[in-house]
Amino acid sequence: MSLATHATTFRFRQPSALPGFGLTFGFAVTYLSLIVLIPLGVLVARASGLGLEGLWQTATSPRVLAALKLSFGVSFAAAAVNAVAGLVVAWVLTRYAFPGRRLLDAIVDLPFALPTAVAGIALTAIYAPNGWIGGLLAPLGVKVAYTPLGIFVALVFISLPFVVRTVQPVLADLDREIEEASATLGASRAQTVLRVILPSLLPAVLTGFALAFGRAVGEYGSVIFIAGNMPFVSEIAPLLIVIQLEEFNYAGATAIATIMLAIAFVSLLAINLIQAWSRRRFGHV
Amino acid sequence: MMHLRRSTRWPGPVRGVLAYSLVLAATLLAAIPFGHAQRAPAVAITNVSYDPTRELYKAINEAFAKEWLARTGQTVTIRTSHGGSGRQARTVIDGLQADVVTLALAADIDAIAQRAKLLPADWQARLPNNSSPYTSTIVFLVRKGNPKGIRDWDDLARPGVAVITPNPKTSGGARWNYLAAWAFELDRTKDPAKAKAFVEAIYRNVPVLDTGARGSTTTFVQRGIGDVFISWENEAHLALAEFGADRIDIVYPSLSILAEPPVALVDAVVDRRGTRKLAEAYLDFLYAPTAQRIVAANFYRPFRPEAADPADLARFPRLKLVTIDAVFGGWAKAQGEHFAEGGVFDRIYRPGGSFAR
Amino acid sequence: MSRTMMPETSTRGVPAPPAPSAAVTDEAPLTRWVLIGAAVAFLLLFLVLPLIAIFAEALRRGIAAYFASFADPDTQDAIRLTLLVAAIAVPLNVVFGIAAAWAVAKFDFAGKSLFVTFIDLPFSVSPVVSGLVFVLLFGAHGVFGGFLQAHDIRIIFAVPGIVLATIFVTFPFVARELIPLMQEQGTAEEEAALTLGASGFRMFLTVTLPNVKWALLYGVLLANARAMGEFGAVSVVSGHIRGLTNTMPLQVEILYNEYAFVGAFAVASLLAGLALVTLVAKALLEWRYGDALARTHRHG
Numbered sequence: 029m030s031l032a033t034h035a036t037t038f039r040f041r042q043p044s045a046l047p048g049f050g051l052t053f054g055f056a057v058t059y060l061s062l063i064v065l066i067p068l069g070v071l072v073a074r075a076s077g078l079g080l081e082g083l084w085q086t087a088t089s090p091r092v093l094a095a096l097k098l099s100f101g102v103s104f105a106a107a108a109v110n111a112v113a114g115l116v117v118a119w120v121l122t123r124y125a126f127p128g129r130r131l132l133d134a135i136v137d138l139p140f141a142l143p144t145a146v147a148g149i150a151l152t153a154i155y156a157p158n159g160w161i162g163g164l165l166a167p168l169g170v171k172v173a174y175t176p177l178g179i180f181v182a183l184v185f186i187s188l189p190f191v192v193r194t195v196q197p198v199l200a201d202l203d204r205e206i207e208e209a210s211a212t213l214g215a216s217r218a219q220t221v222l223r224v225i226l227p228s229l230l231p232a233v234l235t236g237f238a239l240a241f242g243r244a245v246g247e248y249g250s251v252i253f254i255a256g257n258m259p260f261v262s263e264i265a266p267l268l269i270v271i272q273l274e275e276f277n278y279a280g281a282t283a284i285a286t287i288m289l290a291i292a293f294v295s296l297l298a299i300n301l302i303q304a305w306s307r308r309r310f311g312h313v
Numbered sequence: 314m315m316h317l318r319r320s321t322r323w324p325g326p327v328r329g330v331l332a333y334s335l336v337l338a339a340t341l342l343a344a345i346p347f348g349h350a351q352r353a354p355a356v357a358i359t360n361v362s363y364d365p366t367r368e369l370y371k372a373i374n375e376a377f378a379k380e381w382l383a384r385t386g387q388t389v390t391i392r393t394s395h396g397g398s399g400r401q402a403r404t405v406i407d408g409l410q411a412d413v414v415t416l417a418l419a420a421d422i423d424a425i426a427q428r429a430k431l432l433p434a435d436w437q438a439r440l441p442n443n444s445s446p447y448t449s450t451i452v453f454l455v456r457k458g459n460p461k462g463i464r465d466w467d468d469l470a471r472p473g474v475a476v477i478t479p480n481p482k483t484s485g486g487a488r489w490n491y492l493a494a495w496a497f498e499l500d501r502t503k504d505p506a507k508a509k510a511f512v513e514a515i516y517r518n519v520p521v522l523d524t525g526a527r528g529s530t531t532t533f534v535q536r537g538i539g540d541v542f543i544s545w546e547n548e549a550h551l552a553l554a555e556f557g558a559d560r561i562d563i564v565y566p567s568l569s570i571l572a573e574p575p576v577a578l579v580d581a582v583v584d585r586r587g588t589r590k591l592a593e594a595y596l597d598f599l600y601a602p603t604a605q606r607i608v609a610a611n612f613y614r615p616f617r618p619e620a621a622d623p624a625d626l627a628r629f630p631r632l633k634l635v636t637i638d639a640v641f642g643g644w645a646k647a648q649g650e651h652f653a654e655g656g657v658f659d660r661i662y663r664p665g666g667s668f669a670r
Numbered sequence: 671m672s673r674t675m676m677p678e679t680s681t682r683g684v685p686a687p688p689a690p691s692a693a694v695t696d697e698a699p700l701t702r703w704v705l706i707g708a709a710v711a712f713l714l715l716f717l718v719l720p721l722i723a724i725f726a727e728a729l730r731r732g733i734a735a736y737f738a739s740f741a742d743p744d745t746q747d748a749i750r751l752t753l754l755v756a757a758i759a760v761p762l763n764v765v766f767g768i769a770a771a772w773a774v775a776k777f778d779f780a781g782k783s784l785f786v787t788f789i790d791l792p793f794s795v796s797p798v799v800s801g802l803v804f805v806l807l808f809g810a811h812g813v814f815g816g817f818l819q820a821h822d823i824r825i826i827f828a829v830p831g832i833v834l835a836t837i838f839v840t841f842p843f844v845a846r847e848l849i850p851l852m853q854e855q856g857t858a859e860e861e862a863a864l865t866l867g868a869s870g871f872r873m874f875l876t877v878t879l880p881n882v883k884w885a886l887l888y889g890v891l892l893a894n895a896r897a898m899g900e901f902g903a904v905s906v907v908s909g910h911i912r913g914l915t916n917t918m919p920l921q922v923e924i925l926y927n928e929y930a931f932v933g934a935f936a937v938a939s940l941l942a943g944l945a946l947v948t949l950v951a952k953a954l955l956e957w958r959y960g961d962a963l964a965r966t967h968r969h970g
Contacts, residue, residue: 042778045861047870053773057785059766063837064791067803070813074806113712120709124702132710134953138717140892141945141952143899144797145919146938149926150720153727153935157537160723174536185716217697246796249901249919253926256536258521266798270906273802274400274524275482278811285799292794296787359911367928390743394911395924407810408819409827409909429810527927555929585822 068289075286078279086283091259092268096287099265102176103244106183111237114191115229121192122199136193139186144249151182152254174256179264182251183244190243191236198232231306235299242295246288357390358588358595361411363398363485363574364525365548369611370415376607377598381591389591397525398485405429405579412583412592415576415599417485419443420648422577431581445573446599447613450634451486451493453564454533454542454549461540465566466497469541470514477539479529480522481651481658485574487526488652490543493570495651496635500568513661534561545572550612550628571634724942728935739936747913748921748937751829755917756897759836763893764886767844772878775852776860786849792841800838801906804831827909832917835903840893847889848882855881884959888952895948899941 041049075083086092120126121133139147155162155172162172172178202225210220248266255262265284272280362370374391381389394401394409398417405411406429416422419437426432437444455463461474469476479487491512498511521538523529526548533542534556541564544552549563576596583589598604602620609621618626641647651657697705729736739745773779774786792800806812808825818825825831859881863873879886901919908915916924918937925934 040780044777044857045864046776046857047864048874049773049777049779052769053777053779056766056770056773059762060770060785060788063834063841064788067807067838068791068795070806071799071803113709116705117709117713120706124706126706128710130953130957132713134949135713135717137949137952138721138945141895141899141948142721143901143919143922143938143941143945145901145922146724146899146941146945147720149922149934149938150723150727154719154723156535160719174538181716185720188716221697242794246794246799248796248798249905253923256521256532256538257523258538261520266796266902269796269798269802271480271483271524273805273906274397274403275480276403278806281802282806285796285802288796288799292791292796296790296794357913359914361911390913392911392913394909396910404827404909407826408815408824409911410824531927 071282071285071289074278074282078283082279083283083286086280087287091263092265092280092284094260095263095265095268095284098176098179098261098263099245102179102264103183103187103241103247106180106187106244107237107241109184110187110191110240111233114188114236114240115195115233118192118195118199122196136189139188144186144247145253147185148182148250148253151178151185151250155181155254173254174262176255176262178254178256179251179262182254183247186247186250187240187244190240191233194236194239195229195232198229202228228310231302231310234302235306238295238299238302242292242299245291245295356387356588356591357392358412358583358586358592359392359394359410360413360415360595361394361401361405361409362415363401363417364395364479364527365486365530365545365551366415366574367393367395367527368551369547369608369613372607372611373599373604376603377595380598380603381594391595395525395527397479397483397487399481399488400483400524405431410582410586411579412586412588413576413578413596415574417572417574418488418644419573419575420488420644420652421485422575423645423648425579429581431579432577433580436577437575439578440576440596441600442616443573444575444577446576446604446616447574447608448616449546449572449574449613450569450632451489451543451566451572452546452549452569453566454544454552455562455564456540457558457560457562459562459564463541463564466494466515466568467511469494469518469543470511472518474518474541475520475539476515476518477521477529477533477542478519479526480524483524484526484529486545486548486572487522488648489545489570489572491651491658492637492641492647493566493568494543496570496640497566497568499640500635509657509661512657516662546614546629547612565630565632568633568635570640571636573637721942721946724935724938727931728939730935731932735932736936736939739930739933742933744912744916745921745925745933745937748916748918749940751832751914751916752898752918755829755833755836756894758833759840759897760890760893762837763840764844764890766841767846767848767889768886770845771848771852771882772874774849775855776857789842789845792838797839797900797902798906801835801903804834804838804907826907827911827915829915831907832904832915835907836897836900839900839903840897843893843896844886844889847885847892851882851885852878884955888955891948891951891955895945898944 078086087096117136121129121136152159152173154160155165155178157163157166157171157173159173165172170177172181206224207220210224211217215223246266248264248270251264252267255264255267257263257267265288269281269284269288272278272284360370360374370391370393374393377391378389381387394404394411396404398421402414402416402421402424405414405425414422414425422432422436423434426434426436440446442448453463453469455461462468463474468474478490481487481491494512494515495508498508499505502508521532523532526545529542530544530548530552532538534552542549553561553563576599578589578592578596580589583592599608600616602617605615605617605620606622606625608615609618609625612628614629615621615626637644637647641650649656696702728739770785770789774782805826808814808818808831810819812826825834859877860873863877864870868876898917899919900917901923904917905920905923908917908920910916910920910924912924918941922934922937922941925931925937
């Protein structure tokens, strides 16, 4: 289609022989609006009722600030650990043959399928001072459950699959000839991995990192059991929303929720940017 | 590859979904005895209660259902919801359909009467003993052997003592805790300003405010946070029974407050649902000997001690108990002065206390 | 095409590692085994151990105590409610997913990528916020609070609120499994069917649906697992009335807070069993129908 015709005859939809666009699109948009857009819109409308100043005041009150810092810091740490560990797991699962590989591959998705509350009580049982691992760490003076370290463990669990699953397909598609070429040109295996393979995996790792981070920041179910929930120490931002709601402080809950929503948008944007950059740079995601 | 007749491939997903649902149903239903699967309650009422009454109402509901079945031949189900008393009141105001409310203090039921007009303002005069079929008081739970030497309220204000108590904004027990501390200092110094400073000093020692009493029990006993837990007497005894006397001790202060957790019918709900008779019978049952015996067995102080097992009563030491009416001029006044938005509590409490850095 | 908020939830039938070929593209055996050891240890520690812990805790007092946990009528009601909520939420999202995928994959229209981004949105929102928005809408202080109370309609603290929150959190699963696949498949087969005189609906049943059936089942699996397991969003709108508005994950929390650890882990073990069934079904699907599922996923 030439640009000229496009400009003169702009249509909402390009013509097609297939039926059902009106029906399906109409239904999908209605349903999307009812379930997602209007409810989120109400949240934003409520928040704008508070005004920027009100939002800022809530966001910078010491307790909220502490909760946001904690949520961000620990989520970042968990996502970072998963970026490294996930890369190793993806590498092992894609490149090596060993007994139990298929089983291990299937179990990587467990955090997607296991309800978060179940994960929460299971991790607490393991890491409490009388638990399997907690009992081993207690004599060393390391407390995991009911400390920020416990939050970290829970967030590593729930965000574990993201990096593995974003890196795996890219790694599987990687052209082995490039590696061979690199080797033929005299590079050692380590050089090939560091200079050739890892750079082309970088976008996938970053995407996985951003996904893991976004998921971890919003996580609630698994964390509240293991965190101890002490204000300024181990109280995460989503829990603070619930507490504000229970105190009937709708404005406070709305303000924190809006901040979380903004974070979600930013991480969504970051992922899109990474993918666009990756497409330009590597021709794949 | 066009099959315009019904394709043979098409039942595939149906089969898949079916097989999956079958496995799922088998997994989930295998564990359910069939007799129960058909359980169809003839009538049900909802009792919205506060946090530590979980075990109490479990026992009472069973006893009531049995008696109601014997008396009327009707099977009745009592549903319960538990949480911090203030939070529970707010969910009722916000539309939760409670036939009866059994909360930690009168002010929370007052709030339902005032804000949502679901019951008359004089609700508390409708049942004996200020509508309180049982009472309790506030005591301390400390670590085994009482390593910090906590004997009375003034020990809680000492620097370096970590105090666990729930959030007065959401918990009823927490408000009784606060007022008991205030009453102690007021009794000693007769000076409200000193009482305020005293309570402020105690809250500086509070590292975490859970939303309900049960959350605080978990924090103190299971998570091992804090040196002393200001607790309902009943919750303290229950924790002792659950977690063993080898880990925690109960300490009775020299003075405490008479806590009256009231019960009330929610008129608007029972009239709409047609459950008034049942709900009234349920509340009356709370005062009957059977329930009073259960009350004492669950560490609450019964309104009619003569109905209780003397062995249960022997667990309640005598101590000086002040009343909210005598010291604070009733709940309506205390609630407005201390716990309303911008009240005394808001002015003295800094989240995290001295633990915030 | 935005496939942003969820990664590939699988490798789509992990391709067998290449036969031992040129040694130049392989690591030294030592390196290889250290890496395998590290990956296995990491997965065992973080994934397998919690799974074992659930069943170990549930069976701590013996098999009789385990089964006795399910005699609790509140637990049974929680199981029934969970099944009911999933039975409403998942089919609705299937209908939406098919409609959205049809519109997105088979037609070109303005604002398509925005539309797809909105579909992804629920993945990126904290579950607590997902619950909160419905309280803001339907709570007594919410936008429709007055209207609902005047007409005696209960949404929050009742089953409809729980269903709504569940639909919200499981919203994207089916759509995002179907969209890439249907885009890849193009429109030729459908157009041929129409040319041969099939009605639109007939064409959909006999051509489109068979082509996407495995991806559809795959999306249903994931949506169902999430619907039955959602905690945060449901917790905010539930009101926690035992036997009435308590789902299985909430029942786990209640039992846990009442020191009924065996009961809590027993209910948790059912949910863990569901998770395992989901994983097995998923693995089977990927293994047998990996190609049909998505060539598209690979190039996202």
